[in-house]
Amino acid sequence: MELGVGAIVDGKVTGITKFGAFVALPDGRSGLVHISEIAYSYVNEVSDHLHEGQEVKVKIIGIDQAKRINLSIKQVEPPPQRAPRQGGGPRQGGGGGRPRQGGGSRPMGFVHQAPKEPTDFEDRLKQFMQSSDSKLSELRYIEKKGGNRRGGGGRR
Numbered sequence: 001m002e003l004g005v006g007a008i009v010d011g012k013v014t015g016i017t018k019f020g021a022f023v024a025l026p027d028g029r030s031g032l033v034h035i036s037e038i039a040y041s042y043v044n045e046v047s048d049h050l051h052e053g054q055e056v057k058v059k060i061i062g063i064d065q066a067k068r069i070n071l072s073i074k075q076v077e078p079p080p081q082r083a084p085r086q087g088g089g090p091r092q093g094g095g096g097g098r099p100r101q102g103g104g105s106r107p108m109g110f111v112h113q114a115p116k117e118p119t120d121f122e123d124r125l126k127q128f129m130q131s132s133d134s135k136l137s138e139l140r141y142i143e144k145k146g147g148n149r150r151g152g153g154g155r156r
Contacts, residue, residue, distance in 0.1 A: 003025060003063075005063060006060065008057060009026055009058060009060070010055060010057055010058075011023035011025050011055075011057075011071075012054070012056070013050050013052055013053065014030060014052065016047055016051070016052060017046065018035075018046065020046060021033045023056060023071055025058075025069070030069070031058070031068070032068070032069070032071060033050075033058060033071045033073055037061070037074055037075065038050065039074050040074050058071040058073055058076065061075060
């Protein structure tokens with residue numbers, strides 16, 4: 001049986017580490033379920049969710065150049081539905097959070113878009129990483145294009 005990305009297979013947990021769990025797959029190979037791919041909720045200790053010998057259904061989410069197999073338990077099932085917010089249901093208008101102050105400029109042409117409000121830690125982390133990557137890319141582009149323009153000569 002050829003294992004490919006996206007395949008869902010049955011496996012058995014063969015080892016637990018602080019960063020995830022190793023799972024034996026049907027073809028005699030094994031893969032790693034990283035701690036972030038065990039459950040949709042926060043996982044502090046892998047052993048709170050899995051134990052050696054446990055049968056699990058996993059999704060193959062990646063195979064790297066060294067033929068290591070990355071697995072996910074949480075992606076086998078759809079994410080759980082979130083309970084509605086307490087205190088009156090959905091927000092009306094565009095408000096919420098801190099009131100906006102007028103003025104205020106952004107350095108280096110950064111455009112602030114009102115982000116959608118993250119619903120959980122993973123969404124917040126994903127949003128932060130995307131923002132960080134975007135800012136780093138822009139800084140690298142500025143460095144590559146013109147370098148540091150603070151010292152010497154005037155602007156063009």
